[in-house]
Amino acid sequence: MSHAPQIRIPATYMRGGTSKGVFFRLQDLPLAARQPGAVRDALLLRAIGSPDPYGKQIDGMGGATSSTSKTVIVSRSERPGHDVDYLFGQVAIDRPFVDWSGNCGNLSAAVGPFAIASGLVDPARIPLNGVATIRIWQANIGKTIVAHVPITNGAVQETGDFELDGVTFPAAEIQLEFLDPAADEDGDGGAMFPTGNVQxxxxxxxxxxxxxxxxxxxxxxxxxxxxxxxxxxxxxxxxxxxxxxxxxxxxxxxxxxxxxxxxxxxxxxxxxxxxxxxxxxxxxxxxxxxxxxxxxxxxxxxxxxxxxxxxxxxxxxxxxxxxxxxxxxxxxxxxxxxxxxxxxxxxxxxxxxxxxxxxxxxxxxxxxxxTVTKAIMSRSARVLMDGRIHIPG
Missing domain, CATH: 3.10.310.10 (Diaminopimelate Epimerase; Chain A, domain 1)
Incomplete structure (x- = not known):
């Protein structure tokens, strides 16, 4: 009896804010998974370890909570004024389901650092020391996020003294601007208040x-x-x-x-x-x-x-x-x-x-x-593991 070998895909396991997830470059995914659909969902489910009737995700990278059962796909953006496109998939723990209906604000903090370290941002946009301003197109909801990523000696600075409740250790602060975060009256997402009422x-x-x-x-x-x-x-x-x-x-x-x-x-x-x-x-x-x-x-x-x-x-x-x-x-x-x-x-x-x-x-x-022009908050992010994820073929 023959057995298919495991597929090895470049991936990075990152903490962003109070969440963790597996990050992929779109170009590194198998060809059939570079498009939305059943193949992509199946690959991400298996990477995270879902569906798991035990609710533990032992056979995958998931941590058996909504905060740790997450995946991210990032690619260079062809949209004017943006550096990268960011797609978020929330993976169900006990069911074969990936929810693409929204964004993850916590993992948004890790998108800029991941994009810089993965070569998805023009090096000319990265200062030797200072702050890199990365414009991110959030593809799930069609909104722009601006990440201000600290840079030291040309690389992303991850360590620092910024403390975030819910995260044990301090790290470098990343400020996020969520531009036009609410859907407007004429937008595809409907009104900020869908019923027309504030209450x-x-x-x-x-x-x-x-x-x-x-x-x-x-x-x-x-x-x-x-x-x-x-x-x-x-x-x-x-x-x-x-x-x-x-x-x-x-x-x-x-x-x-x-x-x-x-x-x-x-x-x-x-x-x-x-x-x-x-x-x-x-x-x-x-x-x-x-x-x-x-x-x-x-x-x-x-x-x-x-x-x-x-x-x-x-x-x-x-x-x-x-x-x-x-x-x-x-x-x-x-x-x-x-x-x-x-x-x-x-x-x-x-x-x-x-x-x-x-x-x-x-x-x-x-x-x-x-109308809301932008919402601002600070988060931090850090690479936990960088290498290749192995998924049964």
Whole structure:
């Protein structure tokens, strides 16, 4: 009996923000996987170790959480004014499914460094020392991200003293600008507020009716009031993820929110769109102890936010959800803005399970409609492994 040898593909395993993923150059993928479709999905699933009924991804590079079951494909961009195209695939853990419906804000921080180190950026664009400004086309959502990557002696600087809650060790700071992060009234992605309201009543049969802010900024997100759900907003992962009934309730609410936002045309379709929309709940600032044991004072933050990703409470905060938080906080009347104390603001610092995070957004109202020119936040990134990934043929 003959056995096919393993396929060996150049790849880099990177941390970006509070996530990890396997990065590929498009040109290094097998020819059949350079195009969207079943072959590409099958390759990425096998690389990560999915689907795994044990939920551990032992036979792949995945880490058995939504934050570590991720893949990225980067290529030189032919789009004017951009250096690279970046495509993100969120790999399901226990099902044969890759979700291409949204971006990963955390791994966005690693795209610039990966592109520079992989020879995808014109060397003339990289200073000997200083900061390289890399313009990234986020292909999933059709938006521009500008990454400011520190450079030392002509190479990406990865070490530094920037601390990011949710990441154990300090590293070099990378500032990200998410340009025009919200869909506009005439854009293909629909309005920033799909219902036309900064706050809605979301009716969920069998569960209840909830005040909700449904926003499309960074990533489509459903914001709810923590108290209405019976929470304080200071919960850590075990309080939610160990409660099967709570997770099922969140998923039902998420499905109805997705339908209300026009992201799906029937409730059942939410199961095939796990990555988007996100669902989160907010509360006014209060003291709590983070998952690392760090005490967060109420005066250190503007509000509390907890968000779910791929059906589980996130250990920190998704980068794209942070963009949604910053955008919603800047717009009076949203649940996020109200939890932060109301009124106009250009930045917000929120508490999440691992600590705190600051995000800024520039919001303007024109002819009754809100627009956001950009959202800004800092992350860090680091290469964990560089070489070749082996995938059974």
């Amino acid at each position: 809605d009543e979301l009716e969920v049969p069998g569960i209840g009716t909830f005040r909700a802010t449904l926003i499309n900024a960074g990533i489509p997100t459903i914001f709810l009031d923590a108290a209405a759900l019976g929470y304080t907003g200071a919960e850590l992962q075990e309080a939610i993820n160990g409660d099967a009934q709570a997770l099922a309730r969140f998923e039902t609410i998420r499905a109805h929110g997705a339908l209300r936002m026009g992201l799906i045309d029937r409730l059942e379709a939410a199961a095939t769109r796990q990555h988007t929309p996100k669902i989160a709940f907010v509360a006014p600032a209060a003291a709590y102890t983070s998952s690392s044991g760090k005490h967060i004072e109420a005066g250190d933050i503007d509000l509390l936010v907890r968000a779910l990703s791929m059906g589980k409470l996130h250990h920190a905060m998704m980068g794209t959800a942070a963009v949604a938080i910053g955008t919603a906080a800047a717009i009076p009347g949203t649940l996020v803005n109200q939890a932060a104390g109301g009124g106009p603001r250009q930045s917000v610092r929120f508490g999440h399970p691992s600590g705190t995070l600051r995000v800024g957004a520039e919001a303007h109202q024109q002819e009754g409609h809100w």
